[in-house]
Amino acid sequence: MKCNVGGIDRIVRIAAGLLLIALAVSGMIGWWGWLGIIPLATGVFRFCPAYPLLGLSSCPK
Template sequence: MFKTNVGGIDRIARIAGGLVLLGLAATGTIGVWGYLGIVPLATGLMRSCPLYAIVGLNTCPTKSS
């Protein structure tokens, strides 16, 4: 469906950052804006970022044949 363009450390950072933002929002620490953490969490879990596709970025390692 989507081309994989998020890899390795980028993926881990997105998932961790998304979870932190969601946790802070759920506890009321940073307010409702923290629920935007769903975006990096989703892109990390799906390993695909639409913005990366638009600007032509790819953090996945290339497969050597």
């Protein structure tokens, strides 16, 4: 897998994922908060499967 998530994009993904998971654990939002695992994983692994399909990359060249 080639890195395609970088910089601010990575930080925002990790923060949003952690926030959604924390809200799901605390019961403030429903089960869909567990979908925060997706942005968290894409931020941690620095790869988003949708980016190649859309021809995007936020990693510096």
